[in-house]
Structure formats: C-alpha cells, structure tokens
Amino acid sequence: MQDYRILTINPGSTSTKIGVFHNDQMIFDRTIRYEAKELSVFETIYNQYEFRKKSILEALDEEGINLSKLNAVCGRGGLLRPIEGGTYEVNELMLKDLKEGYAGHHASNLGGILAYEIGSGLNISSFIVDPVVVDELLDVARVSGSPHMARKSIFHALNQKAVARKVAAQLDKKYEELNLIVTHMGGGITVGVHNYGRVIDVNNGLHGDGPFSPERAGSVPVGELVRLCFSGEYYREDIMKMLVGKGGLVGYLGTSDVQKVEKLIEHGNKKAKLVYEAMAYQIAKEIGAASAVLAGKVDAIILTGGIAYSKMFVSLIIERVKWIADVTVFPGENELQALAEGALRVLKQEEKAKQYPGEHIHSSTL
Numbered sequence: 001m002q003d004y005r006i007l008t009i010n011p012g013s014t015s016t017k018i019g020v021f022h023n024d025q026m027i028f029d030r031t032i033r034y035e036a037k038e039l040s041v042f043e044t045i046y047n048q049y050e051f052r053k054k055s056i057l058e059a060l061d062e063e064g065i066n067l068s069k070l071n072a073v074c075g076r077g078g079l080l081r082p083i084e085g086g087t088y089e090v091n092e093l094m095l096k097d098l099k100e101g102y103a104g105h106h107a108s109n110l111g112g113i114l115a116y117e118i119g120s121g122l123n124i125s126s127f128i129v130d131p132v133v134v135d136e137l138l139d140v141a142r143v144s145g146s147p148h149m150a151r152k153s154i155f156h157a158l159n160q161k162a163v164a165r166k167v168a169a170q171l172d173k174k175y176e177e178l179n180l181i182v183t184h185m186g187g188g189i190t191v192g193v194h195n196y197g198r199v200i201d202v203n204n205g206l207h208g209d210g211p212f213s214p215e216r217a218g219s220v221p222v223g224e225l226v227r228l229c230f231s232g233e234y235y236r237e238d239i240m241k242m243l244v245g246k247g248g249l250v251g252y253l254g255t256s257d258v259q260k261v262e263k264l265i266e267h268g269n270k271k272a273k274l275v276y277e278a279m280a281y282q283i284a285k286e287i288g289a290a291s292a293v294l295a296g297k298v299d300a301i302i303l304t305g306g307i308a309y310s311k312m313f314v315s316l317i318i319e320r321v322k323w324i325a326d327v328t329v330f331p332g333e334n335e336l337q338a339l340a341e342g343a344l345r346v347l348k349q350e351e352k353a354k355q356y357p358g359e360h361i362h363s364s365t366l
C-alpha cells in the first residue's frame, strides 16, 4: 500500500492551526497564534496571506519537516458559492472567489489559498474539504418568510461532519444511517440537522441567525435592527460589528472567553450569570427546533467546539434537551484530522475530487 504525507492548514481569526499527517496519523501539529496587533496592520483578511504563509513555512522548518516528501496540501474552505459536502480540488474560480470574498470574508477563505500556493510551489495537489458554505438544505428550509431574502447554509461543516462520523462509528453505524443534531460551540455557534448524511437545516452561523455566541448576536429582533439602521447614529460597518465580532458575550460582557465569564460568575457577577445562562438557553431552544425538523426521530445530540470543554455550560444545555435523545459531548474540534482524511480518500482513489463549483445550488426556491 502506498503511503501519503499531507499538510493540513486551518486558518482561524486569531491563529493558524497546521498539521502534518502520515496517512491518517498526525505526526506534527502546531497552533500558530497571532497577536491582535500583528493582524490589525492588514486592511483585509486576504492581505494576511503572505504573513500567514511565512509563519507556516517557518513552523515546518523549525520542526525539520521535509516539504519535498509531501503529497498534498489541504486547507479549510471558506465563503464560496453554495456547494455540497466533500473534497474539492482548488481551481482558478475557487481562488478568485476566496480572494474576492464571493460570499463574504472569513479567515477560512485563506485555507484554500494557502493550500494552493504551497501545493503549487511543490508541484503537488491542493484541496479543501467541507467548507463553511456546504449547502444540503431542504428546499423548505430555504424559505425565510420574505421573497427578498433566502436562508443560507453557512456553518462549521467540517467539524460537524467529522464529529458526526466519529460518533456514528462509536454507535457502530454509518453516518449515512443516522439522524443527528450536531451543535458546534466556538466563536460562532451552529446547530445542524444531520439527516442520513445530509445537513438539511442549520442556522447561518455568520450572518445573524440562531443562538447568540461568544462574539455574534445570532437572531435579533428585526424591527429593532431596522430602527438602529435608520437611526442615523451608525454606519453600516458599526451595525455589522454589532452582529458579528461585537455581539453575543463580547457585546454584553466585553469578552469572548467563556472561561473568563465563568470566573465572573464565580465572583458573583449576576449579569454574567444571566447572559451565560441565556446563551445555553438559546442553544437548547435551537436543538428543540432541530428535533422538530426530524419529527423527533433523533439518534443522538452532539455537543462539540471549544465551549464543550465546559462541564457547567454543557450541563445547562443537557438538562433542557436530554428528553429528546442521548447527548454525546465531543469537546474541541477534529478539523485537521478531517482535512487529512478528506485528502486521503482522494489520494487513495476511494473518491474522486469534486470540481468547484459543481452543480448550482439555488439559494432560493421561489
């Protein structure tokens, strides 16, 4: 059997996580953290490209990783056109969409770009796997209530699918045989309805939908939002920041760090307690809505992401949703492993790499 060596790259808003895999075994990983002031000199996320690339190559060099032994580079995919899940070869159109921010700007846009630039320099393949725009929504889930707006699928597809596969294996089943509700709780929070391997409904984790999160407002009262927009007090950017970046815990408490919020609660801060409980309450409510999508036939509820490390937070959710199905807690994320496995399936020819953008997915049915 041929062996493969894969470099995986997962850019986040404050860090770039990298991993080197020998087949599906991680042999090196590192989280390269950046100071806020290091990144603030760049006007756009795309402008951070050279800086992040240099930091990756330096980390690999420090570890003595021989780049010429790599067979592929695989990055986290960003805000592209809506596409179905899977492993995609990075192509010209994908690079253009990632650079221009076809569906917006998020650090994950750099994943495909960095994979391509490093891969093409070494003359090896570059891929992305399950980008945040994976769109497997039911038509009925796309209808928002206004013909001027459609609901969109933007979520932690990579980690949700990776963790769902892991839990399916624990249950001795295939992912495609189960109905799962997967909740990723990180900087953003998304609750995905996984119906036999397809995410048929999910809140748009980036653009104002679903539970609030450490740094995002989630669904807000829309009449109030319109009032703020036309109050003459704010620019568009101010309002967008209220929704993403300065919403949620940051908006109420000035921090996106759940551990700091727990410290405030320990010290008797009543506001912190209320906001913390409200975030768990909104997540439980979203899981309840997800269970209705599956008509109550739920094999398991999964809680994952950084916040799932908190026993206190997780127990607040579990006490409200345990009547629906068993809850499995999978703290952190499994994204580097998922990237490597996605690339490996293609390298081993178990799957063909998909071509972006593939079949057009309608953003509205009406």
Ligand SMILES: Nc1ncnc2c1ncn2[C@@H]1O[C@H](COP(=O)(O)OP(=O)(O)O)[C@@H](O)[C@H]1O
Residues within 6 Å of the ligand: 012, 013, 185, 186, 187, 188, 214, 256, 257, 258, 259, 260, 305, 306, 307, 308, 309, 310, 332, 333
């Ligand atoms: N041990 C922990 N207990 C509680 N919260 C945690 C813990 N570790 C990380 N978090 C919280 O998880 C969130 C970040 O989650 P993560 O999945 O790393 O985010 P991202 O989506 O940005 O990758 C932060 O709010 C952080 O404070």
Ligand SMILES: CCCC(=O)OP(=O)(O)O
Residues within 6 Å of the ligand: 012, 013, 132, 154, 155, 156, 186, 187, 188, 189, 190, 204, 205, 206
């Ligand atoms: C919903 C898009 C992905 C996302 O929100 O990722 P982060 O939580 O890492 O910002």
